[in-house]
Amino acid sequence: MNRFEEYCTKFVQAVGSKDGAVSPAITSSASFSYLTPEIAEGIFDGSIKKPLYARMGNPTNARLESIMAEMDRGVGAIATSSGMGATTLAVMSIVSMGDEIISIGGLFGGTYAFFSETLSRFGIKPHFFDVDDFDSIENAINENTKIIFLESVGNPNMKLPDIKKIASIANKHGVLLIIDNTTTPLCISPLVLGADISVYSTTKIISGNSSALGGCAVFRAINEGEDKLKSPRYEFLQKFIKGTGKIALFANAKKRALRDFGMSASAHASYQTMLGLETLPLRLSRISQSIEVVSSELSKNGLDINHPSLSSHEHHQRYLNDFKNGCGSLFCIDFKTKEKAFEFLNKTKLATLTANIGDSRTLALHMASTIYRDFDEATREFLGISDGLVRVSMGLENPKDIIKDFLQASR
Ligand SMILES: *Cc1c(COP(=O)(O)O)cnc(C)c1O
Numbered sequence: 480m481n482r483f484e485e486y487c488t489k490f491v492q493a494v495g496s497k498d499g500a501v502s503p504a505i506t507s508s509a510s511f512s513y514l515t516p517e518i519a520e521g522i523f524d525g526s527i528k529k530p531l532y533a534r535m536g537n538p539t540n541a542r543l544e545s546i547m548a549e550m551d552r553g554v555g556a557i558a559t560s561s562g563m564g565a566t567t568l569a570v571m572s573i574v575s576m577g578d579e580i581i582s583i584g585g586l587f588g589g590t591y592a593f594f595s596e597t598l599s600r601f602g603i604k605p606h607f608f609d610v611d612d613f614d615s616i617e618n619a620i621n622e623n624t625k626i627i628f629l630e631s632v633g634n635p636n637m638k639l640p641d642i643k644k645i646a647s648i649a650n651k652h653g654v655l656l657i658i659d660n661t662t663t664p665l666c667i668s669p670l671v672l673g674a675d676i677s678v679y680s681t682t683k684i685i686s687g688n689s690s691a692l693g694g695c696a697v698f699r700a701i702n703e704g705e706d707k708l709k710s711p712r713y714e715f716l717q718k719f720i721k722g723t724g725k726i727a728l729f730a731n732a733k734k735r736a737l738r739d740f741g742m743s744a745s746a747h748a749s750y751q752t753m754l755g756l757e758t759l760p761l762r763l764s765r766i767s768q769s770i771e772v773v774s775s776e777l778s779k780n781g782l783d784i785n786h787p788s789l790s791s792h793e794h795h796q797r798y799l800n801d802f803k804n805g806c807g808s809l810f811c812i813d814f815k816t817k818e819k820a821f822e823f824l825n826k827t828k829l830a831t832l833t834a835n836i837g838d839s840r841t842l843a844l845h846m847a848s849t850i851y852r853d854f855d856e857a858t859r860e861f862l863g864i865s866d867g868l869v870r871v872s873m874g875l876e877n878p879k880d881i882i883k884d885f886l887q888a889s890r
Contacts, residue, residue, distance in 0.1 A: 482665045482804050483764040486550065490760065493546045494753045505750045506538045535738055539746035543753050551664045551677055553697035555729030557737055558749055562661060562680020563589050564742030565694030569657050569676045571740060572732040574625050576602040581619050583629040583645065584610045585636030585862045588850040590659065607861065610640040613648065620652045625712065630659040631667050632806045635846060635870040636863030637785045639794040639806060646673025653707040662807035665763050670699045676728065681752045684808055684837030687762055691751035693744055696732060700725040762875060767805025769878040774810050776882045782889055786810035808837050814867035820845045823869060826888035829881060830871065841874035841881055
């Protein structure tokens, strides 16, 4: 079934309540009281399912987490303070000093810097490969490799990875696969295709209107019989598998990352995020349609457009096969020089210039002078950041208005 239709029903039904307050309650208490010491003991040993302390979760976050887990076919989810918080949670719950991470594709700048600058300070070695460099990816796996990481849609290089193929490499070698699926399961379902953890910046298309910073990590179930994670490579995980069974990846992240690092979501942000989820299918289906029309029209008018819906794109076939509901809100325009790009950004009347994506409004930004300004030339080239590159996030406006505005601005 068309995922937009499927999720229209699911989200509004899951967010609203039929008993009492229809809109989700915001529980903004930092701490939670225990009526008796026996109850306190039960909450701490996990036998009583009640809130413990807001760093470890609260009822508003729990509601969002159950919707996110269900939409991604996971066994558990953890809401976080931001998308980077979700990536940090997932990664830091798995790696130790001396480990290696294989990172595939043109990454979001924050994730690239986290791997290359910060994790390397802690003795964790990142390797970076192009999405289609399968041999190098496989050859780079050794006994220290703990994570393969990729983005389901390259931001901003617009490359689409062959997720099934990379998952089969990860499974063959018993390595955990994390996918940044900020583009949402309405476009593609990483856990169904073989990933172990998916992470989201809910700040983007899920909230959808710049009202809440947030993130979420969703975890797959550990299999009852054989499972690649029941191996010495993930020795630290074995006690969680013994103690908590199929939710071990989730339980490990909750203790080893959420509790120890504290990237916890706020109840207010989770509330805003749920309001966003209610209308996500409507917004995303409109954006997916608009983006194809706008990309094609601008391209016909001589602009250098990067979007996989165009037949000239290297991953057009993957777009048609794997992304039947589109691949999110992004496309790029290469103006060749910084001057031309700035001229366009000064002349557009509709685009809002900001570092965000997935908003109700159309957004645009020159990449090299902003998000990617700290990276050297070779890194920028690898990430697909050319001098004149403008990233656009398609909004809900009438696509004809955007086409008209962008054409006048690029003249
Ligand atoms: C924005 C973004 C992030 C980081 O999310 P924040 O909520 O800003 O921390 C991670 N991955 C992708 C693909 C993003 O677009």
